[in-house]
Amino acid sequence: xxxxxxxxxxxxxxxxxxxxxxxxxxxxxxxxxxxxxxxxxxxxxxxxxxxxxxxxxxxxxxxxxxxxxxxxxxxxxxxxxxxxxxxxxxxxxxxxxxxxxxxxxxxxxxxxxxxxxxx
Numbered sequence: 001x002x003x004x005x006x007x008x009x010x011x012x013x014x015x016x017x018x019x020x021x022x023x024x025x026x027x028x029x030x031x032x033x034x035x036x037x038x039x040x041x042x043x044x045x046x047x048x049x050x051x052x053x054x055x056x057x058x059x060x061x062x063x064x065x066x067x068x069x070x071x072x073x074x075x076x077x078x079x080x081x082x083x084x085x086x087x088x089x090x091x092x093x094x095x096x097x098x099x100x101x102x103x104x105x106x107x108x109x110x111x112x113x114x115x116x117x118x119x
Contacts, residue, residue: 002050002051002052002053002057002061003050003051003052003061003062004050004051005051006051006103009051009101009102009103010101010103011047011051011101011103011105012051012103014031014033014047015031015047015049021033021034022034022036023044025076025079027068027072027075028049029048029049029050029065029068029069029072030046030047030048030049030068030069030072031046031047031049032044032045032046032047032072032075032076032108033045035107039107039109040088040109040110040111040112040114041110041111041112042080042082042087042108042109042110042111043107043108043109044076044080044107044108045105045106045107045108046069046072046073046076046105046106046108047069047103047104047105047106048065048068048069048104050062050065051103052103052104053102053103053104054091054093054094054099054102054104055091055093055104056093057104058104069104069106070089070106072106073089073106073108076108077108077110080108080110080111082108082110082111085110085111086110086114087108087109087110088107088108088109088110088114088118089106089107089108089109090106090107090109090118091104091105091106091107092107
């Protein structure tokens with residue numbers, strides 16, 4: 001069920017503290033940690049503590065938590081000192097878009113220039 005931890009979900013296990021995450025930063029509603037396969041000098045994931053499979057499901061079910069995830073991305077950018085130079089927030093939805101863990105998560109990328117269009 002959406003919102004509830006899933007036993008087979010890696011990010012649910014990280015949120016619960018069952019799996020260690022590099023440089024984890026816990027908040028009341030989110031957890032942020034470094035991506036194990038960074039695509040930029042700064043690459044931090046922000047995940048809600050509640051399980052939703054993707055960004056659309058989260059936004060439909062809990063707009064306040066959606067806003068908390070985005071607020072946490074800005075905090076990560078400030079903590080990483082990339083907010084002044086610019087950063088990218090990416091929410092992949094579905095395997096065709098590159099989502100590999102089906103617990104919604106925002107990628108905070110910075111520390112280098114980015115091209116448009118992405119991908």
